[in-house]
Amino acid sequence: MNKIKNITHTTLSKQWGTLNRIDYDYQFENGAWKRLSRESYNRGDGAAILLYNVENSTVILTKQFRMPIYENHREEGMSIEVCAGAIDHKDSPLETIIRETEEEVGYKIKNAKQVLTAYTSPGALTEKMFLFVAEYKQELKVDEGGGLASENEDIEVLELSFSKVLEMVENGDIVDAKTIMLLQYAQINTLLHS
Ligand SMILES: Nc1nc2c(ncn2[C@@H]2O[C@H](COP(=O)(O)OP(=O)(O)O[C@H]3O[C@H](CO)[C@@H](O)[C@H](O)[C@@H]3O)[C@@H](O)[C@H]2O)c(=O)[nH]1
Ligand SMILES: [Mg+2]
Numbered sequence: 001m002n003k004i005k006n007i008t009h010t011t012l013s014k015q016w017g018t019l020n021r022i023d024y025d026y027q028f029e030n031g032a033w034k035r036l037s038r039e040s041y042n043r044g045d046g047a048a049i050l051l052y053n054v055e056n057s058t059v060i061l062t063k064q065f066r067m068p069i070y071e072n073h074r075e076e077g078m079s080i081e082v083c084a085g086a087i088d089h090k091d092s093p094l095e096t097i098i099r100e101t102e103e104e105v106g107y108k109i110k111n112a113k114q115v116l117t118a119y120t121s122p123g124a125l126t127e128k129m130f131l132f133v134a135e136y137k138q139e140l141k142v143d144e145g146g147g148l149a150s151e152n153e154d155i156e157v158l159e160l161s162f163s164k165v166l167e168m169v170e171n172g173d174i175v176d177a178k179t180i181m182l183l184q185y186a187q188i189n190t191l192l193h194s
Contacts, residue, residue, distance in 0.1 A: 003027040006035075017043030042126040047097040048084035049112055049132040050182035051105065052162070057192045059165055060105050060136060061179070063156040064147075069175075080158065080168065081176040084129075093130035101134075105157045106145030109134045115185055120177060129178055133191065162186070163194040 006025045013019040019041045026036045051060040063080050070077030085100035087093055094112060101109050112134035120127050147153025160168075165183055168174040174183070186192055 012039065017041055039124070040126055041124060043086065044089075045087045045093070045127055046084055046120070046129045046178075047087055047093040047100065047132065048082045048129055048178045048182065049097045049101060049134060050082050050179075050186060051101065051107060051109070051134055051136040052186060052192055053136055054192060057162045057194070058159050059162055059183075059186075059192070060107070061158045061160060061165065061174075062104055063158055064154060076175055079176055080174050080179065082179045082182050084178060087130075094132070097130070097132050102142065102145075104145050104147050104153070104155050106143040107136050107140045108142045109136065109140060116181060118178070118181060131178060131182055131185070133182065133186065162192040166194050 004024050004026060006023075008023045010021045010023070011018060012021055019039060021037060021039050023035060023037045025033050027033050052058070060083065061080050062083055063078055065077055066079040067077075069079050083097075083101055083104045085096055085104070087096045091099075093114065097112055098109060101107050101112075112132040114130055114132050116131040118129050118131065119125070120129050145155065145157045147155040165174065166187065169180055169183055174180060187194065
């Protein structure tokens with residue numbers, strides 16, 4: 001990347017995550033250099049998983065309040081999403097998603113398959129998401145899920161038919177990008193029949 005030089009970081013906010021202003025010299029296609037500035041929010045990377053059951057053609061999703069969505073569109077604040085969590089530095093994406101699956105939806109899975117990686121909002125966030133799929137069965141259910149009370153998580157666990165959730169993507173009841181990506185992955189690769 002020799003199109004970029006003289007990079008400086010200014011921390012604008014450092015609370016839950018870190019918001020930096022990054023100034024840099026950027027060379028345009030015509031060869032001209034210009035000093036530019038971008039704000040970049042860093043709250044780490046994330047992992048998400050689509051849990052699916054082949055016999056019943058069902059998936060496990062979560063429903064929870066999301067303040068940034070509420071800020072943008074009040075009526076969409078209760079967001080329906082695949083199980084997901086932020087990755088701690090010490091953990092791998094796989095370790096993270098196995099732990100989150102038990103905490104948020106109550107299934108103790110042993111393994112998961114990473115199928116996609118995606119920057120969720122590359123103009124503003126550093127976040128890279130590692131997207132997984134795994135089969136679930138009733139015998140893997142070890143508790144109710146719901147998230148960690150100590151972290152003020154309040155997560156409703158949903159078990160829905162695959163055809164129903166595809167309809168929810170079409171009609172805008174599901175608007176979370178990582179969830180749409182994983183459901184369409186399942187559809188394209190016929191993990192389930194709708
Ligand atoms: N006090 C405070 N707590 C926060 C804040 N942001 C998050 N938290 C707490 O940290 C917990 C994070 O829960 P996780 O399950 O680890 O993450 P997530 O919110 O589900 O996020 C996942 O999905 C996001 C949306 O796609 C991803 O951005 C993220 O990387 C992750 O995969 C939340 O329940 C909440 O309690 C904040 O700004 N302030
Ligand atoms: Mg979560």
